Amino acid sequence: MKLHGYFRSSTTYRMRIALNLKGLDYEVVPVNLLHSEQKDAAFTSRNAFGSVPMLEAGGRDRAQSMAMLEWLDEAYPERPLMPAGIEDRYTARELAYAIATELHAPLNLPVLKYLKDPLGHDQDTVSTWYRHWLARTLDPLEARLAQLGTGDFLFAAPGFFEAVLLPQVYNARRFTFDFSNKPHISRIESACLTMSEFQRANPDNQPDNPEFSGHERNPT
Amino acid sequence: MKLHGYFRSSTTYRMRIALNLKGLDYEVVPVNLLHSEQKDAAFTSRNAFGSVPMLEAGGRDRAQSMAMLEWLDEAYPERPLMPAGIEDRYTARELAYAIATELHAPLNLPVLKYLKDPLGHDQDTVSTWYRHWLARTLDPLEARLAQLGTGDFLFAAPGFFEAVLLPQVYNARRFTFDFSNKPHISRIESACLTMSEFQRANPDNQPDNPEFSGHERNPT
Numbered sequence: 205m206k207l208h209g210y211f212r213s214s215t216t217y218r219m220r221i222a223l224n225l226k227g228l229d230y231e232v233v234p235v236n237l238l239h240s241e242q243k244d245a246a247f248t249s250r251n252a253f254g255s256v257p258m259l260e261a262g263g264r265d266r267a268q269s270m271a272m273l274e275w276l277d278e279a280y281p282e283r284p285l286m287p288a289g290i291e292d293r294y295t296a297r298e299l300a301y302a303i304a305t306e307l308h309a310p311l312n313l314p315v316l317k318y319l320k321d322p323l324g325h326d327q328d329t330v331s332t333w334y335r336h337w338l339a340r341t342l343d344p345l346e347a348r349l350a351q352l353g354t355g356d357f358l359f360a361a362p363g364f365f366e367a368v369l370l371p372q373v374y375n376a377r378r379f380t381f382d383f384s385n386k387p388h389i390s391r392i393e394s395a396c397l398t399m400s401e402f403q404r405a406n407p408d409n410q411p412d413n414p415e416f417s418g419h420e421r422n423p424t
Numbered sequence: 425m426k427l428h429g430y431f432r433s434s435t436t437y438r439m440r441i442a443l444n445l446k447g448l449d450y451e452v453v454p455v456n457l458l459h460s461e462q463k464d465a466a467f468t469s470r471n472a473f474g475s476v477p478m479l480e481a482g483g484r485d486r487a488q489s490m491a492m493l494e495w496l497d498e499a500y501p502e503r504p505l506m507p508a509g510i511e512d513r514y515t516a517r518e519l520a521y522a523i524a525t526e527l528h529a530p531l532n533l534p535v536l537k538y539l540k541d542p543l544g545h546d547q548d549t550v551s552t553w554y555r556h557w558l559a560r561t562l563d564p565l566e567a568r569l570a571q572l573g574t575g576d577f578l579f580a581a582p583g584f585f586e587a588v589l590l591p592q593v594y595n596a597r598r599f600t601f602d603f604s605n606k607p608h609i610s611r612i613e614s615a616c617l618t619m620s621e622f623q624r625a626n627p628d629n630q631p632d633n634p635e636f637s638g639h640e641r642n643p644t
Binding site: 248252253254255262264266267268270271272274275278279290291293294297298300301302304305306307308309310312314315318323325329333336340341344347348351 | 468472473474475482484486487488490491492494495498499510511513514517518520521522524525526527528529530532534535538543545549553556560561564565567568571
């Protein structure tokens with residue numbers, strides 16, 4: 205498999221976590237979003253959406269990270285990302301899709317760029333926007349985790365939900381989002397960051413990160 | 425089942441289509457978004473996200489429409505929304521999640537409201553924003569449908585993808601989006617709108633639509 209992506213892209217980070225949790229080997233192919241390489245014809249001819257991640261796997265080029273996550277569990281049933289029972293699967297999806305459908309897009313690079321140009325807003329306004337939408341999904345998400353009595357992970361082991369949550373938390377911390385009233389999310393974050401599968405997936409440890417030292421750091 | 429929602433909410437409309445396609449009976453419980461009824465304590469105590477749709481089914485209150493669609497197919501395998509093969513399922517999800525994860529959120533009411541207040545933009549700027557994000561996902565979606573050689577539906581019968589597509593097309597037409605260069609999307613729309621399952625789901629035919637005459641109209 206080849207994972208075409210960008211170290212800081214939260215959807216690429218999702219895929220790295222998921223592939224690591226499933227124990228699947230993959231080669232990383234960097235696509236520099238700051239140079240708009242995802243809009244090059246060589247790339248869009250393979251992925252019409254012009255977005256990362258793109259996963260070369262099973263004889264085709266795949267776009268859309270949530271569809272890839274669902275596909276990985278169907279194509280490679282070993283080490284499932286999703287719990288076994290229908291009701292638990294619903295719960296995993298409810299929380300993961302809250303992030304993927306409500307939170308991801310307003311925080312995505314193209315939207316942030318549009319706020320600056322053409323809309324003319326400054327970085328402070330963009331950062332306030334960012335934290336506004338974070339709170340709007342992470343507040344009820346924290347409430348749901350409390351209702352569910354969640355421990356270190358949503359279920360016995362991290363999977364579908366944690367693969368979607370951790371990249372969003374990483375980005376939130378870059379925007380100095382306050383997690384002091386998010387004990388459940390913070391506990392899940394801490395538990396995941398002790399695991400090699402998450403450490404190896406971390407943006408800080410990717411070869412295309414200009415700040416990467418060549419030695420993996422424990423991001424806790 | 426009880427579907428709590430709003431006639432014009434695209435995610436509620438998704439659920440109406442899906443439930444109709446599966447032949448499942450449900451009662452509609454209107455939640456007036458213009459009066460912010462989804463933020464009432466009586467509602468948020470049942471759905472922490474304070475969002476519609478909420479589906480009362482299988483002994484619990486469910487939030488997040490994409491998780492509900494996936495759950496419906498697992499809990500009620502008859503008349504599946506999703507095709508049978510793993511690769512076709514990936515394709516259905518790729519196209520549906522492109523809309524659900526990239527397109528839905530920037531067009532959602534809370535984001536449009538935020539653009540007006542606090543950001544201070546007028547309706548023209550909001551409409552331009554709306555059409556900008558529509559084009560950004562519907563252009564490559566049309567390209568993907570052409571690549572796949574899509575006919576009246578993505579697969580033999582409408583399902584997961586069409587349930588997500590049609591509400592977005594309905595909203596796009598309200599914002600006078602130009603579909604003249606979208607023959608595949610337009611053909612799927614036309615084919616779906618001939619079907620009772622889609623007609624009964626249409627916002628024009630919902631009791632909580634103030635313009636509803638009491639008689640279903642064919643929305644074609």
